[in-house]
Every structure is written in C-alpha cells, then in structure tokens.
Amino acid sequence: MTKLIAFGDSIFAGWDGKENVSANQRIPEIIGQLLGWQVTNVAIGGTKYDDSSNGFTATVNKTDVSGFDYALVSYGVNNFSWPTALAIVKQNAVNGFEALKRKNPNLKILLELPTEDFRQGSKTLFDVNTSFWNQNQLDDMLIEVAKQEGLDYYDWRPDPLITYENANQTLGDGNTGVHPTPETMRAIAQRLANKFKQMTTEQSQPDNPSDPNKPDDNNPQPPVVKTIDGLKVDRLTDLFGIGTNVSNGVNQTINKINELYSQINRIMGTNSKQVQATLSAPDNSLTRPLRNYVLLSFFNLEGAVNDLVSLCNENWLCDPKTGAKTELVKLLRVEKLTTDSHYEDTVNYNWYLIENKLNTLIGYINKILKGE
Known part of the structure; x- marks a missing residue:
C-alpha cells in the first residue's frame, strides 16, 4: 500500500476554528481515504517554517520517514501572521526540505502553498504584515523553493477555495480567521488528492513513450479541439x-x-x-x-x-x-x-x-x- 506522511500546522492537525475534528475528517486522512493510501499525520498546531523545537525542520529530524512513498508539506499561515524576514522563512523551508530528502531520497514531495489568512486584518493576498511582506510574496517565495528543490507544488491562487468574500462560509473562524470548516477540509483534500493522482500518473509514464503524433490504426486519436487560452495580464513593476x-x-x-x-x-x-x-x-x-x-x-x-x-x-x-x-x-x-x-x-x-x-x-x- 502506498504510504503518505503529512507535515503541517493546525489546519492539517484538524482545528476548524472552534474545535478539533475527528482524525478521519482531517485533510491528510481524507486524502488517504480518497486514494486508498495509508497516512501518517504529524501536524502540530501553531507551527511554521522556523528553527523552533516543533518547526518543520525539527519535526522532520525527529520523524522516521523511511518506508514512505509520498510526503505532503503545508506550513506558512503562521509565518505570515507572526512573521520574521521573508529570507529567513525561505531558508528555514529549504532546511526542512533538504533534511527530508536526506532522510529519504526516494520520497516524492508535494508542497501545498498556504490558503489565505485573515487573522491580522488582512483582506487580500497583497496586504502586508508587520515585517512588510504579503501573502502573495510568501507564495511566490515557496514556489522558488519548490523549483530549487525539485518538488511538486499546489498553488491555490489561480482557483482559490477560500477568499475574503466567502470566508464566513468556508472558514470555521470566518473572515477574521484561517481554519477551514470540515466541508472545506474535504474540498481541499479532494484538490490535493487530484494533484497526487497527477503525480502518480507522471511517475508511471514509460521512459520511451510512443510518439503521440504518430497515427495508430488500432487506437485512433480523437480530433484536436481548439480551446480558449487563459488570460495572463502583465503585472505593474514600475x-x-x-x-x-x-x-x-x-x-x-x-x-x-x-x-x-x-x-x-x-x-x-x-x-x-x-x-x-x-x-x-x-x-x-x-x-x-x-x-x-x-x-x-x-x-x-x-x-x-x-x-x-x-x-x-x-x-x-x-x-x-x-x-x-x-x-x-x-x-x-x-x-x-x-x-x-x-x-x-x-x-x-x-x-x-x-x-x-x-x-x-x-x-x-x-x-x-x-x-x-
């Protein structure tokens, strides 16, 4: 059976803003149910990418990750609400992923970017914290780390489940909080399970796949459909x-x-x-x-x-x-x-x-x- 280990904060630990949900309602465990995987969840509330005794790196160092096929890592909201310099957050994230890869070089890692946090009065991804950086910058930095470390990642920004406008329905602590309701936990888990399915499909592709453009009389290709390209607007930099x-x-x-x-x-x-x-x-x-x-x-x-x-x-x-x-x-x-x-x-x-x-x-x- 495929084995998944999950590292994270109170969101993975199952706090819904009012109470702890049962273990089978937590995001990593729901992913296991959806995929038929065995899950070990070592999330601890209040943790983040830092060098504390329960931070990401310390948790990796004291956890036996041998025997696992996949790891899911989700921190960041506490880094935004109780911040240090973004460069320090980046280094602590790198340290944790480097430790994880050293302990199990065969581990396939998925980095989940944090969902939106409204606890410090923020209403958008572009509101700055007391260290003068915003959640959008945090997300961009984590993608840099993922590319640097060769990790898969999931970015919520193109299609967010949680926004300021719907937070009173999607978060247990509403639009001044960060903790998903059980229903939102399940929706998050479904998105991440789909990402894992994509990762497993990519992993199972043959080393020398046949040419997809080559006709196959026994398996005719469906007609190519012209779809609409997505919109990408240039950002203001000056x-x-x-x-x-x-x-x-x-x-x-x-x-x-x-x-x-x-x-x-x-x-x-x-x-x-x-x-x-x-x-x-x-x-x-x-x-x-x-x-x-x-x-x-x-x-x-x-x-x-x-x-x-x-x-x-x-x-x-x-x-x-x-x-x-x-x-x-x-x-x-x-x-x-x-x-x-x-x-x-x-x-x-x-x-x-x-x-x-x-x-x-x-x-x-x-x-x-x-x-x-």
Missing part, C-alpha cells in the same frame, strides 16, 4: 509606467472578453456582443488625469467582466460539478496615486482578480468545447 500597464491590461482583458462572447454566441446562440475600451490613456506622469484614468479603467473593467459573468450564469455556463453560478467580481478602488508598494499591490491584485474570474469562465467553456 509605478512610473502605470499608464502603460493599465492601458495594456485593459486591452488584454477586453480582447479576451470579446473572444469569450464570440464563443458563447457560437455555442449557445446568444446575441452577438463586443465591448470596447472607451478611455484614452494619458502619459505616465503622476498627475490627476492619470489617477482618474486608472480609477475609471478598473471601474469599467469591473462592469465588463460582471456583464460577461451574468451572461454565463443566465446560460448555465457554471461549475459542472455543483451547478453553482459564478460570483461577480469586486475590484479594489485605486484612488491614491502615490509612489508606494501599496498602490502597486492594489493594481496587481485587481489584475489577479480579473484573471481569476475570466479564467474560471474559460475553464467552464473549454469543458463544453471538449465535450466533457
């Missing part, structure tokens, strides 16, 4: 290029919205519709016209995205598993044109929200195009 960034982002978003309208018209027979950018970008000088352009551009984009969401909901282009309709997007107001990181983070979080919403709709439409 505040003195804000006008250019917003103008480019508006054009990218509008083009993708129009592509989706065309596909929906073709699939569902809806009325033909196209949208246009109506504002002209000023130059990049930090002036009131630029401030107004940025503010109104996001206002218009919010309306354009939500019109598309409403059309999809009206035509039942929604979650094929649950039938749940898509929630409208609510962008942050970009009001103060000041050259600081908060302004930059606000702009970039809006691009993240737009991307996430449109890519969710793209996923639903692509399933129809592929006949799934």
Whole structure:
C-alpha cells in the first residue's frame, strides 16, 4: 500500500476554528481515504517554517520517514501572521526540505502553498504584515523553493477555495480567521488528492513513450479541439509606467472578453456582443488625469467582466460539478496615486482578480468545447 506522511500546522492537525475534528475528517486522512493510501499525520498546531523545537525542520529530524512513498508539506499561515524576514522563512523551508530528502531520497514531495489568512486584518493576498511582506510574496517565495528543490507544488491562487468574500462560509473562524470548516477540509483534500493522482500518473509514464503524433490504426486519436487560452495580464513593476500597464491590461482583458462572447454566441446562440475600451490613456506622469484614468479603467473593467459573468450564469455556463453560478467580481478602488508598494499591490491584485474570474469562465467553456 502506498504510504503518505503529512507535515503541517493546525489546519492539517484538524482545528476548524472552534474545535478539533475527528482524525478521519482531517485533510491528510481524507486524502488517504480518497486514494486508498495509508497516512501518517504529524501536524502540530501553531507551527511554521522556523528553527523552533516543533518547526518543520525539527519535526522532520525527529520523524522516521523511511518506508514512505509520498510526503505532503503545508506550513506558512503562521509565518505570515507572526512573521520574521521573508529570507529567513525561505531558508528555514529549504532546511526542512533538504533534511527530508536526506532522510529519504526516494520520497516524492508535494508542497501545498498556504490558503489565505485573515487573522491580522488582512483582506487580500497583497496586504502586508508587520515585517512588510504579503501573502502573495510568501507564495511566490515557496514556489522558488519548490523549483530549487525539485518538488511538486499546489498553488491555490489561480482557483482559490477560500477568499475574503466567502470566508464566513468556508472558514470555521470566518473572515477574521484561517481554519477551514470540515466541508472545506474535504474540498481541499479532494484538490490535493487530484494533484497526487497527477503525480502518480507522471511517475508511471514509460521512459520511451510512443510518439503521440504518430497515427495508430488500432487506437485512433480523437480530433484536436481548439480551446480558449487563459488570460495572463502583465503585472505593474514600475509605478512610473502605470499608464502603460493599465492601458495594456485593459486591452488584454477586453480582447479576451470579446473572444469569450464570440464563443458563447457560437455555442449557445446568444446575441452577438463586443465591448470596447472607451478611455484614452494619458502619459505616465503622476498627475490627476492619470489617477482618474486608472480609477475609471478598473471601474469599467469591473462592469465588463460582471456583464460577461451574468451572461454565463443566465446560460448555465457554471461549475459542472455543483451547478453553482459564478460570483461577480469586486475590484479594489485605486484612488491614491502615490509612489508606494501599496498602490502597486492594489493594481496587481485587481489584475489577479480579473484573471481569476475570466479564467474560471474559460475553464467552464473549454469543458463544453471538449465535450466533457
């Protein structure tokens, strides 16, 4: 039987924000139930990537990991809420993974990026903590560690289960907490189990697979279906290029919205519709016209995205598993044109929200195009 060992904090230890759930309701154990694996869960509440006696590295060093096939590692929320410098967090994460690989070189490791934490008043991934870094930076850093150490990882940001808007339903301690309800624990476990299935499939591929493009008379290939590419908006990295960034982002978003309208018209027979950018970008000088352009551009984009969401909901282009309709997007107001990181983070979080919403709709439409 395949054996999995899980390292983590109170989320894996089964605290739902009000009480400890039974062992068979905890995320690692549910993964075991879904996959038919044997699970050992050594998660300890309040722990993180640090050098404490119960931190990740110390737990690895005092745990016998021989005989296990897979490891699942999930820390980070406590690093954000009770922070040290991000470079220190990174080094402690590296130390733990290096120790894990030394103790079992054959262990296949999945790093789960932390779900969103609202305990310190944070409402977005871009709100900074007392050490002046945010959850988005933590996630990016952990992906760097995963690539450096050759690990698989799961990133919640493209399709989050937990957001500030739904936290009162998905978290036992609501939108001032971090701990999933039992229902959310099961949803998290299902996502991670699917990731493990993907890892096992990749592991079982032959060393010299046949050419997938070569015809096989005994196993004819299905026709290739043209699907819709996801949206990826460039992020703002230079505040003195804000006008250019917003103008480019508006054009990218509008083009993708129009592509989706065309596909929906073709699939569902809806009325033909196209949208246009109506504002002209000023130059990049930090002036009131630029401030107004940025503010109104996001206002218009919010309306354009939500019109598309409403059309999809009206035509039942929604979650094929649950039938749940898509929630409208609510962008942050970009009001103060000041050259600081908060302004930059606000702009970039809006691009993240737009991307996430449109890519969710793209996923639903692509399933129809592929006949799934």
